[in-house]
Amino acid sequence: MSEGVQDLGFAADYDAPIPYMQRVRDYYRGLGYGAPYRWAHYAEVPFQPLDKPLGECRIALVTTAAPYRPDSGDQGPGAPYNAAAKFYRVYSGDSAGDPDLRISHVAYDRAHTTAEDSNTWFPLRQLRLEAAAGRIGALAGRFHGAPTNRSQRTTLSQDCPELLGRCRADRADAAILVPNCPVCHQTLSLTARYLEANGIATVIMGCAKDIVEYVGVPRFLFSDFPLGNSAGRPRDPASQSFSLELALRVLATAPAARMTAQSPLRWSDDPSWKLDYANIERLSAEEIGQRRAEFDREKEIAKRVRGEPAAA
Numbered sequence: 118m119s120e121g122v123q124d125l126g127f128a129a130d131y132d133a134p135i136p137y138m139q140r141v142r143d144y145y146r147g148l149g150y151g152a153p154y155r156w157a158h159y160a161e162v163p164f165q166p167l168d169k170p171l172g173e174c175r176i177a178l179v180t181t182a183a184p185y186r187p188d189s190g191d192q193g194p195g196a197p198y199n200a201a202a203k204f205y206r207v208y209s210g211d212s213a214g215d216p217d218l219r220i221s222h223v224a225y226d227r228a229h230t231t232a233e234d235s236n237t238w239f240p241l242r243q244l245r246l247e248a249a250a251g252r253i254g255a256l257a258g259r260f261h262g263a264p265t266n267r268s269q270r271t272t273l274s275q276d277c278p279e280l281l282g283r284c285r286a287d288r289a290d291a292a293i294l295v296p297n298c299p300v301c302h303q304t305l306s307l308t309a310r311y312l313e314a315n316g317i318a319t320v321i322m323g324c325a326k327d328i329v330e331y332v333g334v335p336r337f338l339f340s341d342f343p344l345g346n347s348a349g350r351p352r353d354p355a356s357q358s359f360s361l362e363l364a365l366r367v368l369a370t371a372p373a374a375r376m377t378a379q380s381p382l383r384w385s386d387d388p389s390w391k392l393d394y395a396n397i398e399r400l401s402a403e404e405i406g407q408r409r410a411e412f413d414r415e416k417e418i419a420k421r422v423r424g425e426p427a428a429a
Contacts, residue, residue: 132388134326134341137299140395147397148409157269157303159333162374163314167291169254171369176248177257177289177317179280179308181265181301182218182239184208192221194233200415205266205423207279209259212241216260223265223298225345229390234351238297240322243348243361252365257287263294263308265301272304277311284317291318291368293361295347299325306332313374320368322347322360326377336371338364340380343390349382356382 142153167174185192189201202222210216218239220232236242241260248256261283266272284292292312294305302325309319313335320336323329324344329337340347340360349357360380367378393399
């Protein structure tokens with residue numbers, strides 16, 4: 118720290134939102150892959166104001182979590198990345214139930230969280246409580262699952278129209294979208310834009326600030342937590358309730374597009390967890406080789422799940 122500021126109480130330089138886009142670019146370059154991924158980016162952002170009080174609105178929930186499939190390998194807390202558990206089409210489920218959804222198929226932060234509490238990334242139960250308390254008018258009869266596609270064209274041409282149709286069929290006035298991994302944040306940012314452009318107000322609850330803001334969305338609640346905890350800390354109902362309440366406030370009160378609110382909650386007193394995710398500089402040559410082999414293996418599994426031919 119420069120002379121004269123040691124006693125000013127400054128935070129560590131790295132105690133800032135993780136630069137996921139740059140981390141991911143550097144990571145895959147370090148693994149030996151080619152041209153960096155191009156993230157979606159827009160200058161103009163659609164905005165649909167709520168046309169009625171929040172207490173009269175029907176709210177839909179959109180997730181990137183996957184239904185548990187017993188025949189698809191380990192999908193439990195702390196499971197390694199599992200491409201066999203991925204899904205490639207929009208699905209819907211009953212909002213009145215307690216579905217068994219998992220996030221083993223996406224790149225959440227496995228170093229600092231284990232996905233043992235689905236309420237941290239799928240706030241369905243909390244939304245039911247909000248509806249029962251009259252904070253929202255009603256919870257839509259179905260929640261919806263959005264596939265995590267690296268192809269923005271597929272997301273925009275296939276998945277977004279399908280999600281819009283289902284939200285309209287459920288008479289949703291607004292939607293809360295909760296992503297988990299870096300590409301999940303792009304997918305649901307594109308979805309939020311599409312819903313807003315077609316008359317449905319949205320708010321994203323997410324942890325990847327740079328990705329969401331780079332895409333350009335109407336409303337965003339940013340929680341500076343490890344990926345996989347967009348809806349609060351695990352086993353911490355107060356944090357989950359507070360996070361959803363903030364998201365609803367953003368939904369109801371945002372005056373214009375590109376509204377970002379940051380949760381005041383901190384993951385830990387020690388911010389060094391932010392240095393680990395996809396940080397190629399922290400990996401040895403042996404670890405980089407192992408990561409490359411694992412990634413290639415999971416790509417082949419994903420191709421089989423999609424029905425594509427494997428590499429020669």
